[in-house]
Amino acid sequence: MTKNIFARAIAAALLGAVLAGPASADTKDYEFQLIRQEAKVGEAMLEVRLVDKRTSKPVPDAVIFAKRIDMAPDSMEEMTSKIEQVSTVEPGVYRFKAKLTMAGGWRLSLGAKVQGETGTVEGKLVLKAVK
Template sequence: MPHTLSRFCVAFVAASLSSVRAVQAEATDYAFELIETTYPVSDQAVLTLRLTDQRNQQPVEGAIIFATRVDMEPDGMAMMASQITALPTETAGQYRFATDLSMEGNWQLSVAAKVQGEAETVQTRIVIEVQE
């Protein structure tokens, strides 16, 4: 009888763990989008990203943004990068950043984030058109 009980416990734990894995979303279930994709040349540009759960189209709050970069890689000038600073926001699912878009051309915003409760990292690269 104890041997049967231990096999039952092992089977129960294995089934429970596999169902937990099935509940977690994948990084592709989330999407960042830049609210505006065209900006004027400015040393005080504010970029606002929206993070959405693609499964239910709901905004995602509380993501931990741990990697950000703004550079001119789309125009072949990846070394032309600007500092980027997180700003506070009051809108659910929105993440704001201040940066210097110092010259006309195509800039790229790269972001990596962790969504609470998810194992995978959500990443995006968005091209920003900067005009005079």
């Protein structure tokens, strides 16, 4: 009788797992990566790849809804600059045009929605502007 109860419990657990479907990813399963760590002072083109860390594959068609660039790495968080997203042809690569007004460390902060996920993917990337 104990074997029968145990077998039923296992069957119920397996059925529950099947009905629940595959486990969905967490927003922590994604990360932004800078393609180049340096950019020239002035009008700069910044490229960022969004990657699924579980597969190491790029994530296309994410919606970038928050973007900010500032000099927080050089203790000047209030020093911000204009940034705008521009089109790209490479899947999973997101391009931004930014005006880097001075040499030093810059932090690019991004927020994105990935299709099929409920949370927000956030990233804070540090690059260096050089003359």
